Amino acid sequence: MSVFIDKHTKLVIQGITGRDGSFHAKQMMEYGTQVVAGVTPGKGGQKFEGTVPIFNTVADAVQATGANTSVIYVPPPFAADAIMEAAASGVSLVVCITEGVPVLDMTKVYPFVQEHGVRLIGPNCPGLITPGEAKVGIIPGRICTPGPVGVVSRSGTLTYEVVYQLTRAGIGQTTCVGIGGDPINGTNFIDCLAAFEKDPATKAIAMMGEIGGTDEQEAAEFVKQHMKKPVVGFIAGQTAPPGRRMGHAGAIISGSSGTAQEKLEAFAAAGMGIAKRPIDFVELIQARL
Amino acid sequence: MNLHEFQAKEILRAHGVNIPPGRVATTPAEAEAIATAYGVPVMVKAQVHAGGRGKAGGVKFCKTPAEAKEKATAILGMKIKELTVEQVLVTVAADIGSEAYVGIIVDRATKKPVFMVSAAGGIDIEEVAASTPEKILYVPVDVRYGLPTYDAMRMGFFLYADVKLARGAAKIMQQLYAAFMASGCSLAEINPLVVTPAGELVAVDGKMVIDDNELERRPEIAALRDERSEEPSEVDARHANLTFIKLDGDVGCVVNGAGLAMATMDLVKYYGGEPANFLDIGGSSNPEKVVNALRIITADPKVKAILFNIFGGITRTDDVANGIVTATKANPLKVPIVIRLTGTNEEIAMKILQENGFTASSDMDTAVQQAVALAKGGK
Numbered sequence: 001m002s003v004f005i006d007k008h009t010k011l012v013i014q015g016i017t018g019r020d021g022s023f024h025a026k027q028m029m030e031y032g033t034q035v036v037a038g039v040t041p042g043k044g045g046q047k048f049e050g051t052v053p054i055f056n057t058v059a060d061a062v063q064a065t066g067a068n069t070s071v072i073y074v075p076p077p078f079a080a081d082a083i084m085e086a087a088a089s090g091v092s093l094v095v096c097i098t099e100g101v102p103v104l105d106m107t108k109v110y111p112f113v114q115e116h117g118v119r120l121i122g123p124n125c126p127g128l129i130t131p132g133e134a135k136v137g138i139i140p141g142r143i144c145t146p147g148p149v150g151v152v153s154r155s156g157t158l159t160y161e162v163v164y165q166l167t168r169a170g171i172g173q174t175t176c177v178g179i180g181g182d183p184i185n186g187t188n189f190i191d192c193l194a195a196f197e198k199d200p201a202t203k204a205i206a207m208m209g210e211i212g213g214t215d216e217q218e219a220a221e222f223v224k225q226h227m228k229k230p231v232v233g234f235i236a237g238q239t240a241p242p243g244r245r246m247g248h249a250g251a252i253i254s255g256s257s258g259t260a261q262e263k264l265e266a267f268a269a270a271g272m273g274i275a276k277r278p279i280d281f282v283e284l285i286q287a288r289l
Numbered sequence: 290m291n292l293h294e295f296q297a298k299e300i301l302r303a304h305g306v307n308i309p310p311g312r313v314a315t316t317p318a319e320a321e322a323i324a325t326a327y328g329v330p331v332m333v334k335a336q337v338h339a340g341g342r343g344k345a346g347g348v349k350f351c352k353t354p355a356e357a358k359e360k361a362t363a364i365l366g367m368k369i370k371e372l373t374v375e376q377v378l379v380t381v382a383a384d385i386g387s388e389a390y391v392g393i394i395v396d397r398a399t400k401k402p403v404f405m406v407s408a409a410g411g412i413d414i415e416e417v418a419a420s421t422p423e424k425i426l427y428v429p430v431d432v433r434y435g436l437p438t439y440d441a442m443r444m445g446f447f448l449y450a451d452v453k454l455a456r457g458a459a460k461i462m463q464q465l466y467a468a469f470m471a472s473g474c475s476l477a478e479i480n481p482l483v484v485t486p487a488g489e490l491v492a493v494d495g496k497m498v499i500d501d502n503e504l505e506r507r508p509e510i511a512a513l514r515d516e517r518s519e520e521p522s523e524v525d526a527r528h529a530n531l532t533f534i535k536l537d538g539d540v541g542c543v544v545n546g547a548g549l550a551m552a553t554m555d556l557v558k559y560y561g562g563e564p565a566n567f568l569d570i571g572g573s574s575n576p577e578k579v580v581n582a583l584r585i586i587t588a589d590p591k592v593k594a595i596l597f598n599i600f601g602g603i604t605r606t607d608d609v610a611n612g613i614v615t616a617t618k619a620n621p622l623k624v625p626i627v628i629r630l631t632g633t634n635e636e637i638a639m640k641i642l643q644e645n646g647f648t649a650s651s652d653m654d655t656a657v658q659q660a661v662a663l664a665k666g667g668k
Contacts, residue, residue: 102502103395107432110400140602155548157600184400213397236551239558
């Protein structure tokens, strides 16, 4: 079992002929993901790697192939439109990898996606992987292994670090979800926690947050109120100076809101395990399985 | 990206907001000339990207042109939060009856731009929010419809009982919203919005922060960047497509990915060290990026040890290894370097490093501990 994607996922890749899109399309295919279609306007009728049909629009791709999930690798100025196109075309999950999407674009896209009843993951995220079944995005497949831990994170490489440490210690994962670090994104921590709570195969959850905003505090409240499964949390950016952006648009501290201290206190109040270092996840998760 | 007050005011003025006349001066003589031309009392205001300019002595009221020259002499060149004042805004002083706060910010929680208005203006709005939250009205805006007049009027009446003032304020809200959207802001504020004793609404101070992701499609806004007012090493890093923030410690960090970069800094601190910087070389790293990263980090004399922490996903670790070799051949390092590499092409990277006399580990904690010890020992 898993959340959001599995071996039945039928994927369409928006931007499949671009530099990043083509590279990761091959990686996803090698991992065993069912890549059923690609979209590049003007290249409809061609084939990617001689096997995957390319369409001009997502709607055409969905109609011809029955794709139920889309992943987006288009450049930032076109990403907002690509998300809306996917949401309007009948897929149920849209994953936007693109980094650098203007936040005001997302204020328009978010309600559109909501009204279409579609789940959006990202933008500016590494995507997700259900080890042994499917990967949608850019998380390296070889650092993951199937097992009982659900992983959710706001960052990319930090997710890899923790997953790698878990895998090295022989602890596998149900699904790893990178929700992205932008101020406005689709799926949040609570959505993922709720899905992991429902998933019978998930026995414990590892959650990596960052400074800035209140998502982690709200997630902690959700853990306290609604979850029976154990959750271990980590916050990156404890040494970040106030008021400075740390690369992610998300990692901003303004005033006293969104400090690491505040978030860690919320975790503690919710009875969550607290990893002080990425390596601490191994012991804390092990003890809760 | 932050705009200076005078830049934000020009944008607001172009959208119809009533703003006292003002011009920028870089010398005391210019400040005097501007004040002479206006022929009325002026404010001389430091233009730096820092809050608390008034408290630092960077904002002065001047009755005469001679006084404007004198105050400009004092303010130009002064340091406010480590930033040197290179220019001052000389602007006609407004008579102040009451002061209100009007701001708009992209809010994570509602996923919308949200107006915040308060009759308690002129001071730190975060203080008002913390101590007297009932004095602030929050109004989210659905960008698909824009700011409806009824919402603008609601804010107007929250600030002023008088209908004429409420209407005037509502109009300013619409103008501020238009400026916010047209400039790709993540924050825009007028603080204070003043009512003069004559009953006129005037925006006395303005602030705008632009979403960096907007700059590519808004070259006219990107052109407003003032590199003199930024940390030189950060400007250098931006030109090299690196995300870099200078800090005070002595362990120079080179990491791929913002989350891992922050976690690495945290781990340096955990093991008793102090990070010298935040540096994210980003996703697809070519060797050139690593060369630039090393150049920028080693330019800081405080740095006593360098720590690489690379988790190769999209980033190929052999690219990073090649970058380290190229950079250190051109400019031999004067401080020790600790390298942690794992992931894509790890074996090739390790071989490249070994052949060139470097050692590397694949464990993050070990590497960080080594770097901290080396920085402390100074050897």
